[in-house]
Amino acid sequence: MNRSATAGARGLVMLLAGLLAVALASACSLNGPVTDATSGTAPTGGTAAAAGDGQAPFLQGPLTVGIAAREIVNDYNRDIVAGAEEAFRAQGATVTTTNAGGDATRHINNIQTLVNSGVNVLVIELGDPAQLGPVVAQARSKGVVVVTAGVGSTVPGAVTDVGGDESLMAEMMTRSLLDAVNYRGDLYAFWVPGAPLLETRLRVLQAMVQDYPDVRLHLQPSDFSPARVQSQMQAILTSNPDAGSIAGVWGAYDQMTSGAVQAIQQANRPEIAVASIDGDRATFPMLYAPNSPFVATVVQNAQLIGQLAAQAALDARAGKPVAPNVFTTAWVATRHNGIAAAERRYGPGIWEQVKLDRAEVERQWPQTQDVVVMQPMSPRG
Numbered sequence: 166m167n168r169s170a171t172a173g174a175r176g177l178v179m180l181l182a183g184l185l186a187v188a189l190a191s192a193c194s195l196n197g198p199v200t201d202a203t204s205g206t207a208p209t210g211g212t213a214a215a216a217g218d219g220q221a222p223f224l225q226g227p228l229t230v231g232i233a234a235r236e237i238v239n240d241y242n243r244d245i246v247a248g249a250e251e252a253f254r255a256q257g258a259t260v261t262t263t264n265a266g267g268d269a270t271r272h273i274n275n276i277q278t279l280v281n282s283g284v285n286v287l288v289i290e291l292g293d294p295a296q297l298g299p300v301v302a303q304a305r306s307k308g309v310v311v312v313t314a315g316v317g318s319t320v321p322g323a324v325t326d327v328g329g330d331e332s333l334m335a336e337m338m339t340r341s342l343l344d345a346v347n348y349r350g351d352l353y354a355f356w357v358p359g360a361p362l363l364e365t366r367l368r369v370l371q372a373m374v375q376d377y378p379d380v381r382l383h384l385q386p387s388d389f390s391p392a393r394v395q396s397q398m399q400a401i402l403t404s405n406p407d408a409g410s411i412a413g414v415w416g417a418y419d420q421m422t423s424g425a426v427q428a429i430q431q432a433n434r435p436e437i438a439v440a441s442i443d444g445d446r447a448t449f450p451m452l453y454a455p456n457s458p459f460v461a462t463v464v465q466n467a468q469l470i471g472q473l474a475a476q477a478a479l480d481a482r483a484g485k486p487v488a489p490n491v492f493t494t495a496w497v498a499t500r501h502n503g504i505a506a507a508e509r510r511y512g513p514g515i516w517e518q519v520k521l522d523r524a525e526v527e528r529q530w531p532q533t534q535d536v537v538v539m540q541p542m543s544p545r546g
Contacts, residue, residue, distance in 0.1 A: 220305055221306060221307065222308060223308055223309075223482050224307070224308040224310075226285065227257075227259070228258035229286070230260045230285075230288070231260075231262075231276075231287045232250065232260060232261070232263070232287075233275050233279055234264050234290040235265050235267065235269070235291035235292055236266060236291065237264050238389070239419075239445050241418070241443050242291070242467075245315060248468035248474075249288050249290075249314070249472065249474050249475045252471065252476060253475050256479065261282070263275035263278070263279065267389060269293065273296060273297075276297075276300045276304070277300055280304045280307060280309060285309060286309065286482065287309050287312070288312050288313075288474050288475065289311065289312070289313045289314070289320075290314045290315055291314075291316065292313070292316055293361055294318050294320050297313070297316065297320045298322075301313075302321065304322070305323075310324060310481050310482050312325055312326075312475075312477050312478045313325075313326045314470050314474040315327075315328045315362065316328070318490075324478065325481075325487050325489055326489075326490055326491070327470050327473045327474040327477060327490075328362075328470055329470070329493055330540065331365040332369055333495070333539060333540075333541060334463045335366035336373065337495065337497050338415075338463045338497070339369060339373050339374075340373070341499070342461065343373070345413060345438035345460045345461070346412040346413040348377045348380060349377070349379035349412065350411070350412025351405070351410065352381065352382050352414070353385055353413075353415070354382060354383065354414075354415040354416075354417075355414070355417060355421060356386065356417040357421070358386045360389075362417075366417050366442065367417065370415055380412075385397055389420075389421060391420060391424035393424065394421050394425050394428075395424030395427050396424075396428075398425040408434070411434070412437070412438065414429070416441040417441070417442070418441055419441045419442065419444070419445050419448045419462055420447070422439060422459075423447070423451060425439060426451055426458060429458045430454070435457070435458050439460060440459070440462065442463040442465070443463070443465065444462050444464025444506070446519055447519070448498075449515065449519055449521065450519050452500060453503065453526050453529075453530070460499060461499050462498050463498075464495060464496050464498050466493055466494065466510055469493050473491050492541050494540045495540070496509070499534060501531065501533050502532055502535060504523060504526060505532065
C-alpha cells in the first residue's frame with residue numbers, strides 16, 4: 166500500500182478524531198440528536214420536505230405505508246423492517262413490505278410498485294443513493310413521504326436518512342482491531358465493492374492505517390456471501406501458513422466476516438484477530454466460541470433505526486421539522502463487556518435465544534470493561 170499520506174486521508178482522520186471527541190463528551194449523558202434504545206424520539210431541526218420545497222404537498226388520509234427492503238438476510242435488515250412496521254402499525258397504518266433479495270434492480274421495481282399502489286408513506290431500507298434518486302423523485306412528485314434507512318446519505322426528495330454514523334462506527338471498529346494487533350502486521354480487509362455503506366467503512370480504514378507504517382493492508386474485494394469470504398480466507402491462510410504471518414482481519418460487517426472467522430478456526434489460527442460491525446444476535450456466539458479469533462464488533466440498534474424512520478415520516482407528514490440525517494447510537498462489544506453490550510441491544514433474553522450460558526461466559530471472561538455509547542452531536546440542540 167502507498168504510505169504517502171494524502172491530504173484527503175489526513176483530513177478524514179482529523180474529522181474522525183473530532184467526531185470521536187464529541188461522541189465521548191456525550192457518551193455519559195446521551196444528550197444528543199438521538200438517544201439509545203430507551204428513547205425513540207426523533208431529533209428536530211432542519212426543514213421538513215413539505216415546507217417550502219415547491220413540490221406537491223404530502224398526501225394525507227388513512228396512513229398507508231410501503232416498506233421496501235433491499236434484503237432481509239440478517240438481524241440488521243430484519244430489525245430495521247420490524248421496528249418500522251411496529252411503529253407504523255401502532256398508529257393504525259396499513260403496511261406492505263417488499264423484499265428484493267439483494268437484487269438492486271428488483272429493489273427499484275419494488276419501490277415503483279409500492280408508489281404506484283397508492284402508498285402515502287414510503288420507507289426504503291438500503292440502496293445506492295444514485296440509483297434511488299429517480300424513484301424517490303417520482304414518489305415525491307406524487308406527494309409520498311419518503312424516508313430512507315441505512316443508505317448512508319440523504320437522497321434528494323427524501324425527508325431524511327436514518328442509520329448509524331458509518332464513519333464513526335468504522336473508526337470505532339478499526340481502532341479496536343488495530344489495538345488488538347498492536348498496530349503492526351499484515352491486515353486483510355473484506356468488503357463488497359460498490360456497496361455504499363461498506364465503501365465508507367473501507368475509506369475510514371484506509372485513512373487510519375496511513376498513520377501506522379508497520380501495518381500492511383491487503384484489500385480483499387468479495388460479495389455478501391459468508392461462504393465466499395470463507396473460501397477467500399482459506400486461500401490466504403494457505404499462502405501464509407506461519408503463525409504471525411497474518412495479524413488481523415477487518416470485515417465490513419459481521420455476517421460476511423463470519424466466513425473468515427470459520428476459516429481461521431478450522432485452520433487453528435486463533436492468534437489472528439478479527440473485528441467487524443453490526444452486533445447481530447449470531448455475533449455473540451462467534452465472540453465467545455472456543456478459540457475464536459473474533460475480538461470486537463460495533464453494535465448498532467437496528468430496530469431503533471426502523472422506529473426512528475417511521476417517526477420521521479410521521480413528523481414530516483404532520484408538518485414538523487425533521488433533521489436531514491438521523492443518527493443512532495453505537496457501542497463496541499468485546500469479550501470483556503459483551504454481556505452488557507448484548508443486553509443493552511437485545512435485553513436479558515438474548516442468552517437463551519443464542520444458546521449461551523451467561524454465567525459461564527462471565528466465568529471465562531470477566532466483564533471488566535464498560536459499554537461506552539457513542540453518537541455524533543448536533544449543534545442545533
